[in-house]
Amino acid sequence: MFKKILIANRGEIACRVIKTARKMGIKTVAIYSDADKNALHVEMADEAVHIGPPPANQSYIVIDKVMDAIRQTGAEAVHPGYGFLSENKLFAEALAKEGVAFIGPPAGAIEAMGDKITSKKLAQEAGVSTVPGFMGLIDDAEHAVTISNEVGYPVMIKASAGGGGKGMRIAWNDEEAREGFQSSKNEAANSFGDDRIFIEKFVTQPRHIEIQVLCDSHGNGIYLGERECSIQRRNQKVIEEAPSPFLDEATRRAMGEQAVALAQAVDYTSAGTVEFIVDGERNFYFLEMNTRLQVEHPVTELITGVDLVEQMIRVAYSEKLSLAQKDVVLNGWAMECRLYAEDPYRNFLPSIGRLSRYRPPVEEVRPGAVVRNDTGVYEGGEISMYYDPMIAKLCTWAPTRSEAIEEMRIALDTFEVEGIGHNLPFLSAVMDHPKFEEGNITTAFIAEEYPDGFEGVELHAEDLRRVAAAAAAMYRVAEIRRTRISGTMDNHERKVGRDWTVVAQGQRFVVTIDADPQGATVTFSDGDSHRVTSDWTPGQSLARLDIDGAPLVLKVGKATSGFRIRTRGADLKVNVYSPRQAELAALMPEKLPPDTSKLLLCPMPGLIVKIDVEVGQEVQEGQALCTVEAMKMENILRAEKKAIVSKINAAPGDSLAVDEVIMEFE
Known part of the structure; x- marks a missing residue:
């Protein structure tokens, strides 16, 4: 077996490869740019080599620099991860010339199937139905x-x-x-x-379903089931699962056999993915073949028990597959949520900055459930503008789909991220969406269900009452602590009352709290009561509670007369008042946000690529105003209504922070 491999990548996938290599007793080499000097993959690897400035086209995808790192360290093989050089034929050829193994397919297969135009022509020649x-x-x-x-x-x-x-x-x-x-x-x-x-x-209302294939250099090829990847935004996968809730066994077998036949037609070796679109009648059409490890490979690993990275390494070492098709058994259900550094409340635009808090749920394997988090960041680290905004892949497994979803709900509620915008609230919202729960999804799901973007979640009445009961019980605990502190100073202890008013999501709940050493019973004015138990103490940012025997996880922040509470995609200001405070609070005027209707604000940190208008120009609704580039994506900003440009504050090449004024209107 190889003694040392170099990972020609960064972030979570580099960390993922290092974990398997370590398990196999193989030493690893990381490469890093200036921006990644303190990155997690650099810390995890046995060795690390600096390869240049932050932009990928000056570091990670410069073949000569990667080859130099290989020579410096004596690495015998290279795992490319995904993206960057993973599907670059010239890189595979350069490694072959150097006598270094490529942990991936041969250059010929990359050329044939890695290029979407060529792969479609080959698929057509092979009789595969294509779009x-x-x-x-x-x-x-x-x-x-x-x-x-x-x-x-x-x-x-x-x-x-x-x-x-x-x-x-x-x-x-x-x-x-x-x-x-x-x-x-x-x-x-x-x-x-x-x-x-x-x-x-573009086929409307399709499902995006892909088949994982694995082939060796001895003529053996198998498929390891499918992944449902239909929850997409801007053609970027957001949530994946395995298996698909839509396929039947006959369709799965037909797609799998076709995928393997296509791979073997180009002498493919290693792990690869054949992607299809599937219509409502389960007709499937070849889209493309990804000649690399997919981002969403963990869900396949969770339902098959096969470590795909290990298999890639063994195939690259010329070993035969240890599995035959009859050995592949799909067990249970797995979910994957991609945690992105993007602000769902700003139309999912990229967000960069320092992770002031990063506390993922504990990875665990227990009877009937698995929680896995593939990540490449750490608390205090920076989210850079130079690379993809994905910072983690949270995965859960359980015997059934509904149980896997419930495990994911709790894991998402437990995941603490502060300092940047992120899509955790949106992921939680999808998990609770009735159509998703039913498996009634297509690639148009997000566009159809969130046509005006994501504005947060409004909790249902029953869930809101559970949160109100929890907040009241928690506030009482905090008040007791405050009275004890003030009591030592004033030589008297202020009494904490039983009666409180909770205000959340525009509703007022008058409650009475009866506490005992085991917890508290919170009774609402209509007689409805909830039993609340928890070991939460004031100051903790995560509260794990039990409400009437059911778990409730809350992210808890400081707020005047209450808390900022986040749960299940909702972000709530929850006020807890004494009876007199409630009377006074009802008299306070509402604070209105500032008027920005005549300003074009930069929606994310980014680079101004183009200004499409000039001062004095009349613009129409929907007209392009400028283009902002962030995290390798171009975003065209458009006029929301008819107006006249009165001032332009930015020019092409300017780097702007979020909410900086790009232009003003009359």
Whole structure:
């Protein structure tokens, strides 16, 4: 077996590979840019080599620099992770020339299947059903418009060398085709160094289901079930699960056998993924093959018990697969939620900064449940503007889908992240969505269910009462502590009353608390009561409570006369008042937010790429105003209404912080 491997990547996937290598007794080498000097993958590896400035095109994807690191450390093999050089034929060839094993497929398979245009042509030649589209090179934006009209709107504009949602746009008309072509081309060039674009028909209401394949160099190939990846936003997967709640065994077998046949047709070795779109009648169409490890591979590992990274390493060492197809058994259900550094309340725009608090749920394996968190960050670390915004993959497993969802709900409520915007509230909201619970999902789920963006969760009446009862009991505990502290100073102890008013989510609850050494009974004015027990103490940011025998996890923050409480996607200011305080609070005027209707604010930290208007120009609703680039994604900001530009405060090349004023209107 290899004695030392280099991981040509960063972040959570580098940490993930290091864990398996360590388990196998293999030493590891990390590479890092200036921005990643103190990164977790650098700390975890046995050795680390600096390879350049923060931008990936000056460090992580510069083949010569990676090769130098290999020579310096004497690494015998390289695992590329995903993204960066993982599907780069030239990198695989450079390793072969150096006599270093590539923990991935041969260069020929990468060339054949890693390129989306070539793979579609090969699939068509092999008789695989594919989505209609134009596989040739596209000259310019007008050529893209012509092709789009021939294929028929809506169309998907995609980067040939793309992945991870980069360089992808959906166009519904000529104007969107022009804009989408140019933005996709720019993103593709910046992310992959390859700006080739192709266009295909966008199939409405599809499911995105992919098959995990594993092939060795001895002619053996198997599939390890499927992953449902339909919960996507801007073509970026957000939540994955395995197996799919939609497939039957016959469809699963047909897709799996086709995926293996396609892989073997190009002499594929290692782990790979064949992606399909599946319609409501379970007809499936080949999309592409990812010639690498997928981000969502943990859910497959959880339901099969197969360590895919270990299998990749063994195949690269020329070992035969230890599994045959008959040995693959799908056990239970697994969920994966991608934690992104993006603000769901600002249309999911990227967020950067320091993680002032990062406390993921404890990873555990217990009877009937597994919690796993693949991450590459730590408390106090920086989320950089230079790389992908994903900071962790939270996974749960349980015997059934409903149990796996419930495990995920509790794990999300337990996950503490502060200092940056993040999508934990949105992930919680999806877990509680009736359509998701039913498995009634398509790739249009987010667009259809959250057409105006995510504005947080409003708790249902029963859940709100549980939170109110918990807050009242917790506030009473905090008040007792305050009276004891003040009592030592004043030589008397203020009595804590039984009667309180809880105000949350615009509702007022008058309650009475009867406490005992084991907990408290909170009785509402209508006679409804809840038994609350917990070991929470004032100052703790996470409260684990038991309400009438059912668990409740709350993130607890400081607030005047109460708490800031976050749970199940809701972010609440919960006030707890004494009877007299409640009377006075009802008389206080409401504080209104400032008027920013005449300002264009930068919605995220980013770089101004283009200004599309000038001072004095009249703009119409929906008109492009400027383009901001952040975390390798271009974002076009548009006018919300008709107005005249009175002032422009930024220029192309300027780096702006969130809420900086880009332009003003009359």
